Amino acid sequence: MSTTQQWRDHFDGLRAYEEAVALLYWDMRTYMPDQGAANRSASIGFLSTESFRRRTGETYQQLLAAMEQETLTGIEAISFAKAKEAFDRDSKIPEAEYQTFITLISEAESVWEKAKDANDWSMFEPYLEKIVAMERQFVEYWGYDAHPYDALLHDYEPGMTVATLDPLFAELRQAIIGLLGQLEGKDFPTLDWSADRETQIALNQEWLLDIGYDFTSGRLDETVHPFQTTINRKDARITTKYDENDYRNSVFGTMHEAGHATYEQGIEPELDSLGLGDGASMGIHESQSLFFENFIGRNQGFLDARYHGLQQAIPSLADVPFERFYAAVNEVKPSLIRIEADELTYALHIIIRYELEKRLMTKELEVKDLPQEWNRLYKEYLGVDVPSDAKGVLQDVHWSGGSFGYFPSYALGLVYAAQLNEALRRDVDNVDGLIAAGTLAPIKGWLKENIHRHGKSKTPAELIEAATGQSISVAPLVNYLTKKYTRVVEAL
Amino acid sequence: MSTTQQWRDHFDGLRAYEEAVALLYWDMRTYMPDQGAANRSASIGFLSTESFRRRTGETYQQLLAAMEQETLTGIEAISFAKAKEAFDRDSKIPEAEYQTFITLISEAESVWEKAKDANDWSMFEPYLEKIVAMERQFVEYWGYDAHPYDALLHDYEPGMTVATLDPLFAELRQAIIGLLGQLEGKDFPTLDWSADRETQIALNQEWLLDIGYDFTSGRLDETVHPFQTTINRKDARITTKYDENDYRNSVFGTMHEAGHATYEQGIEPELDSLGLGDGASMGIHESQSLFFENFIGRNQGFLDARYHGLQQAIPSLADVPFERFYAAVNEVKPSLIRIEADELTYALHIIIRYELEKRLMTKELEVKDLPQEWNRLYKEYLGVDVPSDAKGVLQDVHWSGGSFGYFPSYALGLVYAAQLNEALRRDVDNVDGLIAAGTLAPIKGWLKENIHRHGKSKTPAELIEAATGQSISVAPLVNYLTKKYTRVVEAL
Incomplete structure (x- = not known):
């Protein structure tokens, strides 16, 4: 052979x-x-x-x-x-150290869960001390050119560096804080977000069909913590949870997971036999889920075209004009919890984690000082007081699993999605009309051609440059957010 | 280590x-x-x-x-x-021959499917010729004491021989034919067996709870060809199909699969680490499924106690007295297709296949003469004329997969189930009362103690002898069938 x-x-x-x-x-x-x-x-x-x-x-x-x-x-x-x-x-990692690390993180994850439940940072602190010490050591084994954090970024976003991210995130933070200033004092409508399980199931089915999720190569099932998983190239499944108090979680969460799944379904099957049948990076993967969640699911035309159906399914919307609904769905409110954050402030949660991780790696910051620094940054960036470590430094699972360098992907997903959105609109006519009509074939075709089919045979930078003609840039995201929240404010 | x-x-x-x-x-x-x-x-x-x-x-x-x-x-x-x-x-099988065999049967299965659809024996005949030739050769490799077919039986029913089966099946056939004679001329009621899917789902759930199927260690799902499968020792799943024209398929089929699953759930977990976490044989496994299907599910008291509920779920039963229903559920009618056969005539279908397989191995019969001999035996044993090979010699998948020696297990399941039923009634008081009340714990406890927990650490003969105090015998089955059909005739 x-x-x-x-x-x-x-x-x-x-x-x-x-x-x-x-x-x-x-x-x-x-x-x-x-x-x-x-x-x-x-x-x-x-x-x-x-x-x-x-x-x-x-x-x-x-x-x-x-x-x-x-x-x-x-x-x-x-x-x-x-x-x-x-x-x-x-x-480069000695086998014995790797084994120690695996044992450490598997213990740490369950300790973290208990510490979060008990709001007791001191339970988790010694584990995180050890994890950070090992990560610092791993970074030395792997090596890096400019910044130790680069070695961690590489795992999730090949080629990404602190030198690229620092100015990018600074610009993004500036812009978001500026937009937040413009939104200050605006009152977003408070709606009743409750809907029974059956209504949500029907809604999910309808919207998934609208966006052309391929049920011959996937499924939708229920779970406790929703996820997308690729069983094989032609079997990319999504899951959701039906919260009867807030249907936004399942409806927009399902759009998000469907974005991940559509990427997976679109990778060239032959790449599997070459070890290249995966997303190009966590950031590129997230750009696809966020594209489906925000640029399609929260698109004004998409929602407007479906609003009559929504009002019929959810009686509490009967007397709510679309403008009010659209404003409410896009409510902006600086808050404590990353996974509950709105589209505008989400990136600030990420940038805080990025700053902390980076400084942990350079030893500018030590684990013992993490809660205090966390709380300080939340006050500075988001203007919120952190009432407890459970709602602060203990909220995310990532560090307990040793996933340092992962968080930036979430913000990069937003950045890439906006760049792709701009390039798509350059190449495809009447994108908003297509989205409103649920005629997504040209849009999905463009994403498949430019992103999906390549799997990880190209780097994130190669994909973004080929698709958009530009290197990574936050300008499209800032433009998109500025326009969007101008419209949202008009709808208030 | x-x-x-x-x-x-x-x-x-x-x-x-x-x-x-x-x-x-x-x-x-x-x-x-x-x-x-x-x-x-x-x-x-x-x-x-x-x-x-x-x-x-x-x-x-x-x-x-x-x-x-x-x-x-x-x-x-x-x-x-x-x-x-x-x-x-x-x-003992040379590797090259085994590979040839695996390739042969995987081709043969799809050829068989086409041949059955086309009612064309000549398509399948050359494949079966080759399979039988290889089976004959394998038998020589494996060796045997008295009869070549013993070497095949051993795979499915360790220790079973033609010397044991011949008189056993002769006695059983005689008894069944005698009972059929007594039933001749009796008119079984014709009922409407249709029920919608939701009704059947609810019925299955209810009956499974009644018989104490352990949903914490199993599930019920839908499929095209129902089966039981053991994912792990504490996850023994069953499947069913909802035929809206005939709810008996799902209701009694689910009882059958639940019997298999209850066996699997009851095997001592530690046997898994010793390669002994399996049923003792196909026959013993089938005895458990048939026990649940026939001795519980078709038990007169069980059905009687649930008949009021059934009448409410299935409107067409509203005016049908229980006696009529009980007779109809136990209808006896010699027929062509094994998997549609009733409880009494089922064994005759098996004995025919046993006779044919045995003679194929001794070369008293050749593949080319199989259809003719099949049709002759169906006429002689069951009194039916076989109108086509699709409804005759081509009906079962087993031979295309090289599974010679498997069929006797189905009849042995009936034999064992009746022996266990008799011993159970010797050891446990008021079995019929317990079944009617859906208080199966003492019955399942007895089965677990005597059969389930042992896995395949004991042979079928050891299990049966320890549980019943007797070696294999058809008398309990004949007694059971005689009593049962006496009651059925009374209900007519």
């Missing part, structure tokens, strides 16, 4: 493990009977370890060495280069 | 693969979106091959050799003996 065929077989085998583990997780979070949990965890653990061995073991190392001897071109060369880079990066 | 710990780890690892493959199948047959099929099949194929390698490869052979050096007692000795026997048996 040729070396390149072995290479493809290697990834096809990994794909089988990934499909199994993804389905075991999906089922655990949707349909699994309670008592199946202990065996299920053991099976996931065992198969994940098997898959890890395939990605790191001697057989794979020999294959890497054999591939190095081949004259590779095109997509195969990219496949090898990416795999080799990932392998070299992983190899 | 000790050799016996390695032994347990081996089976724990296999269990993880089995859980993954079982879930991948379950999902494929219940919830998977259509387009996921191609990747899904590839993943199942890959992981099945990985699991096969673990069960046969060099690492496992070394482990077997190391275990041979250990002084084993109790359950570990049984574990090793069963595993060694299975390995030795598999090793």
